[in-house]
Amino acid sequence: MNELQNVIIPEWKELGLLDEVIITQSNLNDSTQIQQMRQLVDQGVDAIIVCCSNPTALNQTVQYAADKGVPVFSLTGYLTSPYAINSSVNYQVAGFEIGKNMAEQIGGEGNVLVVEGIPGTSGSDSQDRGVKAGLASAPGVKVVGSVAGMWTDQVAQGEVQKWLATHPGKLDGIVVQSAAEMGVLRAVQQSGRGDVPVAIGGELGALCYWRNNPDYITASYQVWPPADEMQLIWNIMMRTLQGQGPKIQSVLVDPIKLTHEDLTKVMNEDCSVDSPDWLSVGADRWGGSSDYLDDFFLKPADPKKYTAK
Structure with a gap:
């Protein structure tokens, strides 16, 4: 949410390519999420992003959205509906x-x-x-x-x-x-x-513990860096809305392995084990780079340079 509200939204509004983002929270309740999605479709949104979903519970609602011309994008997990586009680590x-x-x-x-x-x-x-x-x-x-x-x-x-x-x-x-x-x-x-x-994954508090106890574990795997995940699905969504034509349904990225030496380059000894924040590996490493995403689209182009024709 921090990446979305404080980085993505201001940037894309400045580009003139975004009007409004509506954020809802279903608190893990499928019925609530289905109701929210249908209301968003009826309100006239151009696209919907969902997170961490049950792979089948939303399928009928994704179909409902598709029938009304609203594509659905799922991050941090996948939906099995043929009308959904997914992105996440494998x-x-x-x-x-x-x-x-x-x-x-x-x-x-x-x-x-x-x-x-x-x-x-x-x-x-x-x-x-x-x-x-x-x-x-x-x-x-x-x-x-x-x-x-x-x-x-x-x-x-x-x-x-x-x-x-x-x-x-x-x-x-x-x-x-x-x-x-x-x-x-x-x-x-x-x-x-x-x-x-x-x-240990991407939580900075846990990484800090390892930073100061080098022999505790041998490696960390970045599976879900949330800021980078949001950038990835956002760029996929924008490219799709701009008519670039996704070739396949799911865009997957590889987990990123960190050694203790890697960690020392991005985290100092004075870190805090109480930090609630996350390690960002960067969009270029997490599949959000233009070169990586170009391969997944029929008519690839930089989505930030889009102009309506």
């Missing part, structure tokens, strides 16, 4: 890399707790499948539990605390979907098991 590949890295970090054997995101959403389910496949790449690794962190630090902290309290046995690692790693880190530390490695 969540299954990302999950596999994270799971495989954890398996390697614990020496190919041990007990691992998996913290999912929001079960039922496409991004969460795809990443969870990938994580478990990555962990299974080492036969000696056993998944001893799975809880839902809901991509929220407070929820993940509570769920992991409850799990740890009822499972006092040996635990060698925790794989968590970002954004919930800081909550899991706090739960582990408060339980007295601070030596258990936790997968």
